Structures are given as C-alpha cells and as structure tokens.
Amino acid sequence: MLSSGGHALLAVYDEALPAVYGYLIRRTRDKGIAEDLTSETFLAAMDRARGDDPVDPSIPWLIGIARHKLADHWRRMQRTPIPVEEVPDHPGDDQWDVHLDRILAEYTLFRLSDTHRAVLTLRYVDDCTVAQCAEMLDRTVTATEALLTRAKRAFRASYPSDPATSAAKGGRR
Incomplete structure (x- = not known):
C-alpha cells in the first residue's frame, strides 16, 4: 500500500518524467545511461516518499535527486574517449x-x-x-x-x- 508521499509522487510523475529525463539526457548524451539514471531517480524518490519524514514531491526536488544520481554515476564511470562528430567540407555560416x-x-x-x-x-x-x-x-x-x-x-x-x-x-x- 502506498503512503501519502507515494501517492503525491505518483501525482507528479507524468509531468516530472520528461523533465528529469531531459535533465539527464542533456548531461550524459547517452540514452541508455539517461534512462537508467531516470529510473534510479524515481526509485530513490519513492523510497524517500515512503519514509517516516514526509515530503512534498515536486519537479525541482526530483531534479535534485537526479543531480545526485548523476554525480554518483560520474564517480563510478571509467574514463572513455568520446568520438567527435564528422566535420563537413563546407561549414556554411x-x-x-x-x-x-x-x-x-x-x-x-x-x-x-x-x-x-x-x-x-x-x-x-x-x-x-x-x-x-x-x-x-x-x-x-x-x-x-x-x-x-x-x-x-x-x-x-x-x-x-x-x-x-x-x-x-x-x-x-
């Protein structure tokens, strides 16, 4: 059974999901990593919402959790070079x-x-x-x-x- 915090989180989920995912995809540039971190963000938010200290879930609060999840990811990540996109012959303007x-x-x-x-x-x-x-x-x-x-x-x-x-x-x- 969901607590009142869990119900409140579900109430903002549809609006918050694109904001959280957008925040993460812009910083990781990797769809898989952004999806994983988005899932981790909402799982952590649900754990927090079910806790003894009530929270009022909001998009900024979820972005804060996502920021922590991203920092955790950076701590775990191993250094790998990222290829640069091909440069066209005539740049244009x-x-x-x-x-x-x-x-x-x-x-x-x-x-x-x-x-x-x-x-x-x-x-x-x-x-x-x-x-x-x-x-x-x-x-x-x-x-x-x-x-x-x-x-x-x-x-x-x-x-x-x-x-x-x-x-x-x-x-x-």
Whole structure:
C-alpha cells in the first residue's frame, strides 16, 4: 500500500518524467545511461516518499535527486574517449562556428578525468554554487575550490587553441 508521499509522487510523475529525463539526457548524451539514471531517480524518490519524514514531491526536488544520481554515476564511470562528430567540407555560416565550438568543448570535457568533468559540469552547466558542488561530490568547499581550479586548468590545456591545427594533428596537442 502506498503512503501519502507515494501517492503525491505518483501525482507528479507524468509531468516530472520528461523533465528529469531531459535533465539527464542533456548531461550524459547517452540514452541508455539517461534512462537508467531516470529510473534510479524515481526509485530513490519513492523510497524517500515512503519514509517516516514526509515530503512534498515536486519537479525541482526530483531534479535534485537526479543531480545526485548523476554525480554518483560520474564517480563510478571509467574514463572513455568520446568520438567527435564528422566535420563537413563546407561549414556554411556562423552557426557552424558555434556548433563546432560546442563539439570541441564537449570533446575536451569528456577527455578530462571523471572528477574534473563532474565539477565543471555541475558548476558551469548546472550553475551550482561551489558549496553545492562540494555537497554533490562529497568534498569540502575548500577541496572543491581547489578541484575546480585544477579542472579549469586541465580544460584550458586540453582545449585546442586552433581547431584546424588540432584536426591536422589528429585532435591531439
């Protein structure tokens, strides 16, 4: 039998599912991982809703759980290179430059260590404060500030300064 928290979670499920999945797919870019993390999010939410401390389930609350599940995933994940999409012969217009910059930034991000990728994504994609990043990554604020500094330095060192030169060298600096 469902508790009142369980019924409240079911009441927001249809509206919350696309929001939670959308949040996760934009950050993982992998349908399978996003689906798994979405399931984990709702299972954790149901466990919490059935607990002794009543909750009022909402989409922001579920996104917070999803953020924790994503951080857990990043902690577990092993480093694997992500291939860059093929570049057409004739890019066309300025929109292509924006698209290429996004691809290069994502590629550079996925070349970093899991911890660096996680802290940069939480801070600059999710717009979390350093304190929130620290909480998500189970670190102190001071350690997270130092990690963020190292991650930004690693990103800048890995990001190709000239995409044409980088492509000619096989994507390595």
